[in-house]
Amino acid sequence: MYSLEELVNRLGGELVGDGKVVVRRVATLDQAGEGDLSFLANPRYVSKLKSSQAAAVIVGPGARDLLTDRPRIVAPDPYLHFARVAQFFNPPEPAVPGIHPTAAVSVAIPASVSVAAGVVIEAGARIGEDVVIGAGSYIGRNCAVGRGTRISPRVSIYADCVIGQDCLIHSGAVIGSDGFGFAREKSGAWVKIPQVGRVVIGDEVEIGANTTIDRGALDDTWIGKGVKIDNQIQIGHNVRIGDYTAIAGCVGIAGSTVIGARCMVGGQAGIIGHLHIADDVVISAGTLVTKSINKAGVYTANLPVQGHADWVKNFAHLRHLDALVDRIRALEQRLEEKSSN
Incomplete structure (x- = not known):
């Protein structure tokens, strides 16, 4: 008190x-x-x-x-x-330094690090001071985890990924899994493209439960300083997210999209691949972004909820929108012809 x-x-x-x-x-x-x-x-x-x-x-x-x-x-x-x-x-619960007897740790780590039961840390990994690694988490070979980062139970960080200082990664997050990269043969069969990039995460980043961040195909997937990522978000390969951007739950970001600094992305929004989003953009919940946004501001592309009967009636009008536009153009042309006579 x-x-x-x-x-x-x-x-x-x-x-x-x-x-x-x-x-x-x-x-x-x-x-x-x-x-x-x-x-x-x-x-x-x-x-x-x-x-x-x-x-x-x-x-x-x-x-x-x-x-x-x-x-x-x-x-x-x-x-x-x-x-x-x-x-x-409500400060973070203090961690007890040390390595649990059931953990499999293949590298030397600082005495201030807390490693819980069932943790696996592969060869070549670099773990900073005061890191906390929760039960059952996996740190792949040659990963780097910065000072003061807290990794919750059952987080998977694949090989070669880099996590900054003072980050918080919640349970079920998967960082560095393969991006969705395939080439197609004439027969329709898919040929996998090896995903050889990394995920590089800046300082003070928070990653929500069951969020997945794919490693880059050739270059790295990059998450800037202070980014806040909610639960159940999919971030594709080679995505770059600028400093202090916040992304709400269930967002999907396709590969090679670049999102600027200080952006806010509402829940269930979708961003298709290879787009560029400027700094200080706000994308409303449920919005599907299909083209680049080059100017700061608020962007929305969804319909508000309405009664089912009203939705059916309105959608019926939408189906005939092209025909309605043609009729209006024809009427406008007739009016112009009459006014010119």
């Missing part, structure tokens, strides 16, 4: 009210109770702020004086400040 005064001294912000108030955790406005610290990130929820049982709140400058009797921390970005406080209250 910490007093508001201690939190402000450690994490910044402006303290308004009684700094001696002690909080023990962070919670939403709805769920907060005695000893909880909550936050108001959206002015629409001011009514919830007034009825909340939170002991104190984090607010923006515009909401500084909305409450007169409750202690608060004023921060330029309340949600960002909440994230920092939440990290402070």
Whole structure:
């Protein structure tokens, strides 16, 4: 537990009210109770702020004086400040250095590394200080894992891949599996193209559960610094993702696509191969990207949900859209002819 005064001294912000108030955790406005610290990130929820049982709140400058009797921390970005406080209250579970007797480790590793039961680390791998490797994970030959990276149970990292410092890789992730590369014979049979590139992952990257990142065919697949990748995402071979881009769940990115820095890709979006996405692009959930995007902005290409009967009726009109366009053009031509006579 910490007093508001201690939190402000450690994490910044402006303290308004009684700094001696002690909080023990962070919670939403709805769920907060005695000893909880909550936050108001959206002015629409001011009514919830007034009825909340939170002991104190984090607010923006515009909401500084909305409450007169409750202690608060004023921060330029309340949600960002909440994230920092939440990290402070919930640090990663400390790891116990050492190698479990059932692990198979073929290289020398620093004494600060924690290797759990059933881990396999192949010859030539390089493991940095303070790395944590969860039970049943596999680190292939000649891989490099940077200082402070945490690998959850049952992660597979194929040979030659590079993981940066302070990364977090969740269970079931597969990094460096073969990209989908084949040539076709006249008979229809497929000839596999060896995938000889690597996956290179920058510092402070988070990779969600059951996400797959394919190794490059010839060049490397590259994930920039601070990229955040959600669960169940497929990233094809030779994809390059710029620094601080965030990608939500179930996105598919086909091979050789280049995504810029600070982009956001919504859940279930799809990006076909060999495209270029500029910096600072936002792709809405469910959008299928079929051509390059060369300018920052928000892009959407999907239909909002509607009743089934309405969808059937509207789709029936779409089926006849070409004919309707032809009729309109014919009418426009007739009008032009009449106006010219």
